[in-house]
Amino acid sequence: MKLQHGQAVALMVLCAALWSTAGVVTRHLEAARSFEVTFWRSFFTVLSLLVILPIWQGREIFRRLPWRSGYFWLSGLCWSIMFTAFMVALTLTAVANVLITMAVGPFVTALFTRVVLGHRLPARTWGAIVVAGLGIGWMYGQQFSLGAPNLLLGSLVALCVPLAAATQWTLVQKSHAEGLDLDLVPSVLLGAAISCVLTLPLAWPLQAGAQDIGLLAGLGLFQLAIPCALSVVCARVLKAPEVSLLALLEIVFGILLAWLGANEVPQNSVLTGGALVLGALVANEWLGWRNKRV
Template identity: 60%
Template structure:
């Protein structure tokens, strides 16, 4: 069945809703902490993607992996770094702060593309970068007293490695190589699980925790990443970027309602400034292209 534009929009909304459950689910864990949380989530992400790829693309996908360009493995390394830093940050600071900082991917990407690919940055993107920087400083300042600023520093690696991932993929495309998103996410899950297992040992997660982390690996990450590939066939990049910002709203509301974690005033103020900068930048870029 052909996916219409309207259905693709609603499917993308569902994707952001699935992404947004990470915070509230993490707050329900009993014994699993830090690196163990990351290990189990990455492990179940890789396991779910193995099943999805086997059913969706058949056994030929494994032959494609063996002959894949080096860029796919570099992309997988970036995905692994994103998975690890995101979950570690969630265990160290507020969900709202992590979601806001993680959403800076478009601005980090613009800066790296300007530095390494010599792509020009529009004036409104420079303004958005400046506004987002003010918002981040405001949020970081509020976290100094509580001692949870380290989590926000870790969260910065999420948009940074996401931007590096985009640069790697764009460079590969410029050389005529195709980097498949879903297998690279699978590689990222495997690398993240392998890297965090020694640091998570001895494992202390209860059966309750493992069930919740399996939910994160499958429903919060593997399935929406696969659906994102389908949406990208119909929706334009600016549309996906704009709709992806719904994760911030959904994530803050879910953890507020489901775990009683109310974001601080400074985080809301700084986050609102960052979100405004992101939305304005994407809107201006979309109008310019149209």
């Protein structure tokens, strides 16, 4: 799958929208909690990818897996950390708090790619990161001052997600920069499998009913398997900080869905900060599109 820049941007927006459904769905679970939520979601991600990958890339996909590549295993480990930490954080604190903490991703990604790959980012992207950072700082500062429950613990767990994501996007681009023809889409499957193995003992005994399992099956397919696989394809076209910046849309979408679907009403500071984040994203992409036309 070869994408143009504009197509990759649009596809990343779709990925962010799909990722953002986790918070609102989690709030409608009846019995599943913490590590059990993570286990079932990862389990259904594995099942989904076992069907999707052969249809997408042919039945030989599993014979072509780069088992000897360190990039493949590191990428899978990063996905497993993201899958596990995100859902555990959602069970500890509010959706908005988790998403706000995750939004440090562009800063971490920009730092990683600058050190590891030597990437020089355009001024517009740095400007977007700064503006988005101000919005995030405002949201987080206000939430902390209000004494949100489990804010510190939930934030520390959530912080694992942007750290792993920044490493993941950097690995994808570093492997291509070195001329390695590696397909890291299956690493999403590896990450989900690792997450299953690690969380099952912690989730036992399983308590989820039919409704919970149905909701988590939907998350495994539509919130993880499909968008995570597509985001790896986008990362081949977009620079890693740009991927991370577009992924920030998950914050806006996620807070809005939690508000409308689970009655988690965000503070005014969250709405103001979210507007800054969204404005930074739109400005960055519009300036890039205009520069290309000129």
